[in-house]
Amino acid sequence: MVNTADVKPKTRQMSNLIYKYMRPEHLPHIWCPGCGNGIIMRDVAQAIENLGLSRNNTIIVSGIGCSSRAAGYLDFNTIHTTHGRAIAFATGIKLANPTLEVIVIAGDGDISAIGGNHLIHAARRNIGITVIVMNNNIYGMTGGQYSPTTPKGALGTTAPYGNLDRPFDIAGLAYGAGASFAARGSAFHVQQTINIIQEGIRHKGFSLIDVASVCPTYYGRKNKKGSAVDMLKWQRDNMIPAEKAATMDPVDLRGKLVVGILHQTQYKEFTYAYEQLIKRLYEEREANE
Amino acid sequence: MKDTRTLIINSAWCKGCGICAAFCPKEALEVVDDKVRRKEGTDCVLCGMCELRCPDYAIYIDEKDDEEAKNQWVMSY
Numbered sequence: 001m002v003n004t005a006d007v008k009p010k011t012r013q014m015s016n017l018i019y020k021y022m023r024p025e026h027l028p029h030i031w032c033p034g035c036g037n038g039i040i041m042r043d044v045a046q047a048i049e050n051l052g053l054s055r056n057n058t059i060i061v062s063g064i065g066c067s068s069r070a071a072g073y074l075d076f077n078t079i080h081t082t083h084g085r086a087i088a089f090a091t092g093i094k095l096a097n098p099t100l101e102v103i104v105i106a107g108d109g110d111i112s113a114i115g116g117n118h119l120i121h122a123a124r125r126n127i128g129i130t131v132i133v134m135n136n137n138i139y140g141m142t143g144g145q146y147s148p149t150t151p152k153g154a155l156g157t158t159a160p161y162g163n164l165d166r167p168f169d170i171a172g173l174a175y176g177a178g179a180s181f182a183a184r185g186s187a188f189h190v191q192q193t194i195n196i197i198q199e200g201i202r203h204k205g206f207s208l209i210d211v212a213s214v215c216p217t218y219y220g221r222k223n224k225k226g227s228a229v230d231m232l233k234w235q236r237d238n239m240i241p242a243e244k245a246a247t248m249d250p251v252d253l254r255g256k257l258v259v260g261i262l263h264q265t266q267y268k269e270f271t272y273a274y275e276q277l278i279k280r281l282y283e284e285r286e287a288n289e
Numbered sequence: 290m291k292d293t294r295t296l297i298i299n300s301a302w303c304k305g306c307g308i309c310a311a312f313c314p315k316e317a318l319e320v321v322d323d324k325v326r327r328k329e330g331t332d333c334v335l336c337g338m339c340e341l342r343c344p345d346y347a348i349y350i351d352e353k354d355d356e357e358a359k360n361q362w363v364m365s366y
Contacts, residue, residue: 013297013299013301013302014299014302014346014349015340015346015349015350015351016351018346018349022346027302027346028301028302028304028345028346028347029345031344032304033304033305033306033344033345034304034306034307034308034344035344036344037344038343038344038345038346039341039342039343039344042341042343042346187342188342190341190342191341216306227306227307228306228307228308228344229306229307229308229311229312232308232311232312232342233311
């Protein structure tokens with residue numbers, strides 16, 4: 001295996017974290033000025049650094065979209081897969097070698113529209129992968145079409161008079177489908193998001209972290225949300241910690257987003273159950289011989 | 290003890306979104322011609338808020354006596 005640390009440029013103008021976990025030859029990234037994806041990608045690198053995961057034992061899987069370019073920038077064993085199928089590939093990798101730490105980075109459209117089926121079934125199976133959703137409420141790469149998380153009434157290039165559909169709550173969807181860990185972070189709440197991603201990676205079982213990103217170029221401009229700074233300030237003023245939200249009246253939570261670990265339960269992880277099954281069948285066969 | 294760290298701005302990577310300047314608690318940064326720079330007459334307390342939220346990793350805090358940073362200067366000429 002080629003260790004890319006050997007071929008990285010010796011001279012640099014970047015922090016130690018970026019030098020260690022990203023591919024400097026591909027930076028600066030192609031994301032727009034003020035795009036929240038860059039902040040979230042750094043959160044992922046910081047969480048991995050804090051946990052002390054080995055670069056060789058960590059796999060980053062991504063699909064298609066703005067957010068999925070993260071697999072090209074992060075310096076791990078990475079795989080950039082087809083649209084919506086990141087979880088399907090990740091399931092295969094995890095089953096082939098359960099000791100690997102598999103992290104899926106995907107966008108909201110990739111994970112909940114094109115790959116919605118894979119999401120609910122991986123959650124139902126409770127397979128031990130971590131899914132980090134960079135949720136920018138729109139299809140950014142293809143020009144601002146409305147996605148399953150575009151709020152009702154919001155504008156997109158395919159919804160010039162306002163979106164008629166109600167948005168998906170991806171964390172709630174995953175929990176409803178059986179995920180044992182569902183959480184929400186945001187581009188603004190950096191420290192909390194790093195902690196949540198750490199918890200998610202450490203959690204045995206399917207963990208989904210829905211991270212609210214910002215898309216100033218399409219979502220922000222179409223909906224007059226202002227600049228990236230204004231959108232981050234909106235997140236600061238309208239996101240409520242999960243502990244506080246638990247004590248609040250649901251009416252007051254309307255239009256707000258709850259940030260933190262929303263649901264966490266424990267039940268048998270899929271690769272563990274699969275190994276147990278194989279072991280049992282071997283034992284039964286030996287007993288019969 | 291003297292702080293050996295300093296604020297470094299990599300203008301080549303800066304896209305001028307202004308997030309670091311907006312969330313700097315000491316208001317010590319400004320964006321001029323789509324690039325961020327230190328505002329004159331202000332104090333930087335090296336809190337690192339800009340580094341946490343910079344989407345382009347163009348601003349960060351590092352040790353002053355960084356051998357590699359010196360090499361960068363030599364190599365670029």
